[in-house]
Amino acid sequence: MNKFLSVAVLSLSVLLTGCDSEPSSSEIQKAMQDNIDHTNQQAKQRFGENSKNMLTTLNKADKVSCKESEAKGTYLCKVNTDITLPFMGEKQTVAEFKFTKADNGWEVSP
Incomplete structure (x- = not known):
């Protein structure tokens, strides 16, 4: 019984820890990229054929560090871009x- 209880408590703690963790480098x-894709889509709609010169390209975004902010599920992260x-x-x-953690993953805000 004690082994079962120990395993259950350990499993629950692992699950709860994973729920409130900061975004990984790949999630960042x-x-x-999703944010830039959205911006590029707006440029294409606005400038049409002339939008080629108006597009932004994300070459790299590596997480340096993150800290939890005051808002639940929100982190301030330093990113090497x-x-x-x-x-x-x-x-x-x-x-x-x-x-900010959303239903479909992480979202970046300005």
């Missing part, structure tokens, strides 16, 4: 972004 990459921007070219920087 996906959230940022390499982005190609319209008219500005390729830019590499480390910046802080807010990530």
Whole structure:
């Protein structure tokens, strides 16, 4: 009985820990790519054929660190980015972004 109880408590603690964890590097990459895809779609709708020069490309987004923010399910993460921007070219920087857990994964906010 004690073994069963120990296994049950351990399993429950692992599950609960996983529910409130910060985004992984791959989840950050996906959230940022989704955000850029949305922005690019808006540029295509607005500028049509001329949108080729208006598109942003995410070359890299690597998580440096994350800290939980005051809002539940939200983290402030420093991300090492390499982005190609319209008219500005390729830019590499480390910046802080807010990530919020949504039903379909993580979302990045400005």
